[in-house]
């Protein structure tokens with residue numbers, strides 16, 4: 001293997017040969033249940049016949065047409081499907097090729113919006129610690145994971161980080177979840193005032209934190225307060241639903257459950273279900289009109305944006321989710337998964353927290369349940385659990401290390417939306433053995 005430069009040179013990985021339903025098979029014939037959807041990507045599982053048929057049809061018709069010359073029916077159809085289902089007010093879509101691109105586009109749209117509307121001094125980005133927004137320079141700057149940023153810091157735009165809403169770690173004794181949510185949101189107002197409200201451009205957050213800390217849902221009311229604070233100071237709210245969006249938490253857009261509408265919203269991963277790389281940024285009418293009445297276009301672009309093959313995958317995935325009422329299954333199986341995790345792992349002395357929404361669940365491991373003391377990061381417990389799970393034919397997504405001074409080991413579960421109760425029981429059973 002010579003092409004996986006991002007892997008440790010010591011890592012030997014199995015070779016994925018084929019995929020069917022919720023399983024991937026390697027070169028030895030061993031089968032793995034894909035309980036993480038890769039990285040919350042494969043929402044319909046592998047080899048879905050409707051998606052394959054749609055891709056074959058599109059390939060026969062035309063693989064590529066540059067968006068500088070043409071739009072395509074399939075890209076327009078996908079944009080319509082996304083907007084029709086989106087929270088009121090998000091009525092334009094910018095199609096890109098992945099999650100980082102979708103976050104970059106949102107950041108640049110925010111900046112151009114303020115230039116177009118005569119507020120060029122607005123430049124500060126506020127984001128949260130224990131967050132991940134991608135690996136390109138803008139998205140990396142927004143991410144809260146210091147070790148990812150450190151060596152690249154001279155290249156990054158200045159971003160200011162506040163604490164995430166992380167009840168397991170931050171809620172005080174005797175404090176209600178609602179009060180904690182308001183206290184956590186207050187950090188944003190404090191930061192805006194510290195930086196000078198008229199110079200703050202945007203606040204970026206994942207509604208349910210994914211890849212850094214294992215499916216942390218916000219406290220009730222947290223995001224409503226965040227929305228109020230953004231409105232009060234004219235700051236744009238960018239939600240990154242690259243991982244938690246597209247049905248993963250039981251609603252097509254995760255923010256529906258928090259009862260708010262962002263100004264910009266980034267999606268990817270489950271949008272193409274792994275069948276094609278694709279991402280998108282949804283934007284509000286207000287931002288679109290500022291561009292339309294100003295420069296006339298968004299000063300950005302990529303060669304493969306609106307790619308017909310990617311759009312065909314997106315349309316097929318969206319069609320299957322609606323036709324087969326898969327969000328009902330996400331909610332039902334999400335509840336079942338949560339119940340199974342509590343039943344089978346809840347008594348484990350090293351399982352500190354079980355949390356999440358829908359089929360997006362996290363398990364946080366601790367040395368001591370009472371004190372919530374984490375394991376020594378040098379043990380790399382999360383990576384060992386991943387290995388043990390792979391031995392047992394189970395893919396789970398591990399996260400750990402020290403992020404902004406906070407250590408922790410987390411396991412993320414994000415199985416395909418087609419899982420059954422029997423699959424869920426097997427997943428939790430194998431995870432229990434691995435732990």
Ligand code: PMP
Pocket residue numbers: 039098099100101103132133134135206210211240241242243244268269
């Ligand atoms: N934002 C979030 C919340 C993510 O989880 C990820 C990927 N893990 C990204 C952005 C970046 O997406 P991509 O890897 O497709 O660039």
